[in-house]
Amino acid sequence: MKKVVLDADEAVKDIPDNAVLMLGGFGLCGIPENCIAALVRKGVSDLTCISNNAGVDDFGIGLMLKQKQVKKMISSYVGENAEFERQLLSGELEVELIPQGTLATRCMAAGYGMPAIFTPAGVGTEVAVGKEVRNFNGKEYLLEYAFEADFAIVKAWKGDTDGNLIYMETARNFNPLMAMGGRVTIAEVEELVSAGELDPNNIHTPGIYVHRIFQGKDYEKRIEQKTIRKRN
């Protein structure tokens, strides 16, 4: 069982054009920076990216958009990105917008072997168009299908050589859900340790869901909206 790979380039080397990817992170928080850079270097194209957001013009998935590597985005919110807007309006890029909780739960569903879930989000709105509506206990729910990806790419704080992962604070977000939803799951971590060094009681993603892991480098961890309060 050799899950450890050298670096991001090795981790993503067999991702083909037209692949469906899940990319963890919320905004620029907890995104797989090293793998995104490697995908940009590799120049793979026509990707479908399932990711809550689409980065900003010069960071995150925005870097892949700039290179026109993305055919379709499946996201809940895609603001803050001028190039994205240009491609969308020109028809170069397809976008499917999905409520955030639905997106999260559809990723989770795949990892739990549940083919579909019911959620009230979007009932009575354009999100419900063409979808099965079902009433349980007087409340209406949409049937939404599980998401699976060819490759899920996630970023964790710490990981071990067996693929167990621990995330930091709100950088957890979609990462453990997408880690479960990949046919092949790639994890980049800030610190890679030997199996046995992480507390088995505090693992967020059990290694069974992770196929490749490496210690990333040069994390920028850019802050999208720095908000502070004054010391008095």
Add this chain to the structure above:
Amino acid sequence: MKKVVLDADEAVKDIPDNAVLMLGGFGLCGIPENCIAALVRKGVSDLTCISNNAGVDDFGIGLMLKQKQVKKMISSYVGENAEFERQLLSGELEVELIPQGTLATRCMAAGYGMPAIFTPAGVGTEVAVGKEVRNFNGKEYLLEYAFEADFAIVKAWKGDTDGNLIYMETARNFNPLMAMGGRVTIAEVEELVSAGELDPNNIHTPGIYVHRIFQGKDYEKRIEQKTIRKRN
């Protein structure tokens, strides 16, 4: 927000006859010993107990069975209990057997606000009788409904005054799932600490799911099957 109660007796004092309870634990591992003892003392009756197992004759839910406090058990496995067998055969006790993963997921579903889930467990067996079967991608699944309980009673290793819980090893089992499935959730913990003393990154059950918490005492933590290997 005062969640801390004095002891098990105070925690269970308003549980009425005919209540539907969830009780955490797998076998005798991670069971809410203090609350079970308090329920026995209180003498409440005609309970429906959702619990993976039914304890043994003189420990766990077996203590409530001996007092004839249980009307119905909803479990996946109910062996190792002679009094249980007697009551079942005499018709005093009703039993509903549910596949273990289905039971776990139905509890989880309530905590995730999902009214029903799909699982392949039991397709083509007597468990499927009367249930909706649905085909997704060529595989058949049963529609199973979420479980909610009037009271969920769980046991954790550590907890804080805001209700955040951490479980120890395999004593986690059904506890976090049932903690999410109770309209009122009672947690007994081996060690109760002040809010802020637990690492927020390692919480297994966020306090929002927990309504009452207390530090239990005199934990026996009985071992059901002591298995050892020889030192050579």
Add this chain to the structure above:
Amino acid sequence: MALTKEQIAKRIARELRDGYYVNLGIGIPTLVANYIPEGINVVLQSENGLLGMGPFPFEGEEDPDLINAGKQTITTVPGSAFFDSALSFGMIRAGKVDLTVLGAMEVSENGDIANWKIPDKMVKGMGGAMDLVASAKNIIVAMMHSNPKGESKLLPECTLPLTGVRCVKKIVSDLAVLDVTDKGFKLLERAPGVSVEEIRSKTAGKLIIEGEIPEMNV
């Protein structure tokens, strides 16, 4: 005088009860955290995966791994917990969050809300708004009574694409506090110095006025 945004937030803060778990949306709702009454403890939920959100950090103490649903740097309070986005929306769907406060472009007299999309404008997405409005057991909308063109945002029916249906329970606008009832908007309070007549004229949806309408205490 119409309320300021801060005053709307302050009025909404008076709806908080001790022990509430609360989700505050972006904009005016975020300001509610600044006016939590003395003696009331609430826990703020951020739907990206946090219970126990604290104030913004001091300069130099920003943590890139610690942001709120508006992507702002934040802090935590003692007793906080992190979790993934599925559990976060799970607890919302399960009704564990006591109160959700969010903004709206339009609200209809039956409680429909539109706040995510304007036709012919770039659509950024609904984020977590559809999940929140479909799931929260108690939703208060913080909004201006009229749009910049002077048109009422409290309508018989929403004209914009909906975010959710029959879900808004209460509105606190710059002019009034209103309950959304089976029969329409029920006027509960007026902003200081604002007349019932002004509110009536700026409410396009059905307005129910019963008895004396007191002025808000802000």
Add this chain to the structure above:
Amino acid sequence: MALTKEQIAKRIARELRDGYYVNLGIGIPTLVANYIPEGINVVLQSENGLLGMGPFPFEGEEDPDLINAGKQTITTVPGSAFFDSALSFGMIRAGKVDLTVLGAMEVSENGDIANWKIPDKMVKGMGGAMDLVASAKNIIVAMMHSNPKGESKLLPECTLPLTGVRCVKKIVSDLAVLDVTDKGFKLLERAPGVSVEEIRSKTAGKLIIEGEIPEMNV
């Protein structure tokens, strides 16, 4: 000579591949862990909520919080992880567990399995068996070829209440190794000294015999 239980376990262990995640049921399957071939690393899953199950503890080192799905005291190996029972069955349903080994009372020629209930006997429940057989991508059954009365347990159709349908992929009995194919039980190997004729006579379901059937290497 028919295989002993230990030999059945040893033969099944030869089906393990490096890196496999494996769930071993109670009884003979548990013994498989004792025969994992040199150079093969597998991770044992226990469906109550553990990946990385180790051997039984030494006397005095039992931990009541650390048990397996058979409720036995166990240990962990480096790289283990604990989780709740829903995630545990989630990873099973999602096909992340590579191999499940379990016992059976009956298997039918189309792969149905019965192993949880005997009519008119006290029913203890299916535990996790129905979830496992419905979800595992690769199921090997460890069983005696015949019951104590001498009746075949490899049948045209199961007579006992089913645990799962069309799910068993392979059987290792005390007499033979067989694949379960679309057309019936396909004989792959015989126990040392056991004739094809004996296997044929003790297999009530359809048996496919093609070419020479080698003896097992145990």
